[in-house]
């Protein structure tokens with residue numbers, strides 16, 4: 236069993252500039268400039284924590300390449316791809332569309348390298364060079380729709396890789412599991428009418444995008460039934476997410492029988508993350524990963540390929556990512572989550588009726604899959 240790994244220093248060079256964390260600085264309005272929340276730091280520290288304990292040496296390094304425009308156009312409109320290039324060519328960069336998604340000078344090529352890195356990782360998995368893999372890419376992608384960037388996302392790398400797998404690698408059915416704290420609205424929208432791609436999103440209810448990711452968003456036309464959402468109340472942690480995995484994600488994957496499982500792997504549902512109010516620990520991510528690995532082994536020759544999405548705590552995201560990757564690579568290091576003890580008193584809360592209700596609503600929809 237071999238685990239592939241994609242990383243490149245250029246991912247750290249995507250410049251999101253200064254802002255006031257998320258909104259643009261505006262001194263006249265009292266909004267002082269600060270580093271943007273989607274900055275390289277947490278990703279840099281993830282890579283360091285994969286390297287320092289020796290885990291990097293157990294992985295197969297897969298070199299990324301820039302996705303071609305033709306590969307991007309399987310998902311995005313020509314006008315949108317051109318918009319990102321135009322913004323990227325500006326001396327001071329620009330924005331992908333919603334005002335929250337900085338495009339640094341040169342970010343067009345970096346976002347292409349993120350999408351191309353995931354394509355290369357999926358290709359290695361389908362060719363059997365690796366069993367599964369992790370692409371530590373930046374900028375993130377799961378909010379980007381065919382024609383709009385949002386939520387820090389430029390190109391939807393997961394969607395580009397899914398379409399590549401179908402067009403070039405002969406795969407028919409692709410499942411996308413998204414456990415980033417925020418709704419995978421872009422990926423859902425791109426495949427909303429397409430029964431060949433199942434999208435399943437577990438996220439904090441009504442967080443971002445606002446009023447998005449409700450259980451009732453279940454696909455349209457031929458795709459009816461092939462979009463599943465589990466909007467979990469703020470404060471949801473281990474019990475709720477594992478219940479959702481067992482009640483919704485795994486039964487849906489079993490019914491859909493994908494040829495590949497793609498994971499939009501956000502760690503911002505972590506207990507210390509500033510961009511959401513969920514309470515997953517590194518141990519939670521480890522257990523959720525185990526379940527997905529077992530599903531991939533059962534359904535699609537172990538093909539589980541993950542793309543890094545959110546995860547903004549520079550001191551906690553690395554431990555969640557390490558736990559995920561140790562499980563993916565079926566190995567361990569000497570590093571344990573040093574903050575587990577800090578949250579032990581509250582991160583293991585039992586399932587609440589509200590969480591059970593949200594999960595129950597989605598569970599009803601799994602039977603529509605065929």
Ligand SMILES: O=C(CCC1CCCC1)NO
Nearest residue numbers: 335386387415417443545
């Ligand atoms: O981590 C993210 C980004 C969420 C933010 C984008 C603007 C406000 C919330 N999406 O998965």
Ligand SMILES: [Zn+2]
Nearest residue numbers: 415416417545
């Ligand atoms: Zn997120």
